[in-house]
Amino acid sequence: MTETTQTGTRPPGPLSALGLAIIAAVVIVDQISKAIAEARLDYQHGIELLPILALYRVHNTGVAFSFAHGFDSLLLVGGTALITLVVLWLWATARDGGRLVAIGFALITGGAIGNLIDRVRFGHVVDFLYLHLGDRGLFVFNLADVALTIGPILLAWHYLVVERKR
Template sequence: MTQSVSTAARVPGPLSAFGLSIIAAVLVIDQASKFVAERTLDFGRTIDLLPILSLLRVHNTGVAFSLGNDLGSLVLVAGTALITLFVLYLWRTAQDGGRLVAAGFALIVGGALGNLIDRVRFGHVVDFLYLHFGARGFFVFNLADVALTLGPILLGWFYLLGGRKASA
């Protein structure tokens, strides 16, 4: 007789209350922050917050680090949609990891949808958080990008760095 995965270790799926609430929270926070940035920040003007973080509203027509600016919105929308569907498939078929893994997938989906909404509505993504060290700038990002970073970190911690042992 084979042993089944315990209920505690099962991954709440994309349509679970847990998964949907994280996706919804990411979308609301992301879209609200972009709305405020669009209404209150002058385009291209930097406002220092911390020695390494400033506000700087820009419109990103590419993907991460403005790569793919020449691809066009339709290609980027289709690519983002396909990748999001693939992530949803991976999430639906995940066997273990519980809420940690579900949170990782939900952050990725919420972040991808947040940027996808911008790309469909405006033809670009609204970025407004500028990470820099002195005069050396690294990148401008938004809260959807934060979710798109934290999600893989959670999944990496579980699948690659031994989170499996901790949750067992």
């Protein structure tokens, strides 16, 4: 299916096969990768993979980039759940964008659920991928965070680039 055809079609919803498959895949891969990181990586000891990427396990009690570090865990769980419900509502009411928009929403939802599971189980999120430039650390993240980054990029691409061209 071409992008032109997709933009005018309603995206498959959260309960569609596509939506459920992507959400499940993100949550499963995220949780397995975090379990391996917890089992195999010493806390706060790095293993260089690439000149800009290392394995480095930490426990993030905040949200993105450790923002809200030290906030009440229950508040963060409630806030994450509320935002996830808003994303699901936006997805369910989306009128166009086809599969691209559905994939974007599914990545956001799966990533949010993956991190929400950590918050409920542990009171923190397990992060283990450390992006750095030499000695300058940028941030530590996990695979749920990757989905939470790619999802909005896909939505922005559709709503800011594709829709403007129409």
